[in-house]
Amino acid sequence: MARSCFLMTITPPDAQIAKHTISAACNGLSETIHLLLYFNGCNPSLQAEVLAHAPSSHFIFHKTNWPILSSSTPEILSQIGKAIESDIFYEFREGFYETCGEVWSRELRIMRNYAYVGLLDADCEILDKTLLAEMAHSLDRNKVAAVVSTSFAPTQYIYEPYSGEYCYLMERFQTWCCLYRSSALSLYSSFSYYEDRSGPVVKKYDHSSYLQHELKSKGYVGIALESKDCWRYLHYGQFAKNKSLHGYRLELYRLIRIGRHNGFAHVFSFRLLTKMLLRLSNLLYKVLGLQRFDAERMRYITLEEGARLGYWSENPGE
DSSP states (O other): OOOEEEEEEEOGGGHHHHHHHHHHHHTTOBTTEEEEEEEOSOOHHHHHHHHHHSOOOTTEEEEEOHHHHHTTHHHHHHHTTSEEEOSSOEEEOOSSSOOHHHHHHHHHHHTTTSSEEEEEOTTEEEOSTTHHHHHHHHHHHOTTEEEEESOEEOOEEEEETTTTEEEEEOOEEOSSEEEEEHHHHTTOOOOOOEEEOSSSSOEEEOTTHHHHHHHHHTTOEEEEOOGGGGGGEEEOOOGGGOSSOOHHHHHHHHHHHHHHHHTTTTTOOOHHHHHHHHHHHHHHHHHTTTHHHHHHTTSOOOHHHHHHHTSOOSOTTO
């Protein structure tokens, strides 16, 4: 019986990188570890394109919200760039798709037949196939752990570029690859973004941060992998705001980013070779100016940009 399932939410901007991350994740799937692909605002042709690149596996499932979104086109389009809320989330509508808070809060509750349910970002590539199983074993061993994540971020005082203000970004176990105990989520399951503006400096709880705050108050703890394990995965970051990386440019960018990250240590065991690849990749990253693609993902895609890029239009059902 399957015990764990990771949810990967795929939007039009990150669909191209998802072709690679799905294939990588598939290497770590098994009878006990499954992957659910949630196509969020992807039209049928884009869904088919992504699935055509996915390995054939009995452990991958998929679902889509396209029929629901396309039947509510005027309402969804009018919300882009605005805050929306319901009884379980408060979110910012970035494009013609559901927000991550909407999807995670709803879908993970539906997956109660799994002992553990988790998140795997569409732009997070699993480089070590044993990683996902190890995360499940961590929850097996620690019965008071509600979540295990690839990394933990302590509370920081930062300048937040999207809002243009200084704030406290509150501590959280990162969401790009994490696994939750289903029984813990039955107590509190909202992954909504939350802000506390009662003090002189705003406190911002990123997606899952406030949820973890609530679970901690109920006696749960979290687990993070050690920093020495970071070579085992690569989070490219913010591909839901991708505007330029497609085709050969994405292929080149991805290879160089992996090289900069671990020198392909997950492929080659010869340390001298991985060091050489690391240095070469760092050089190519600078010479080719690839940092511009990372920088452009630090701002939202506007309604006009999304239409121009073909991510959505005034007639997305066509």
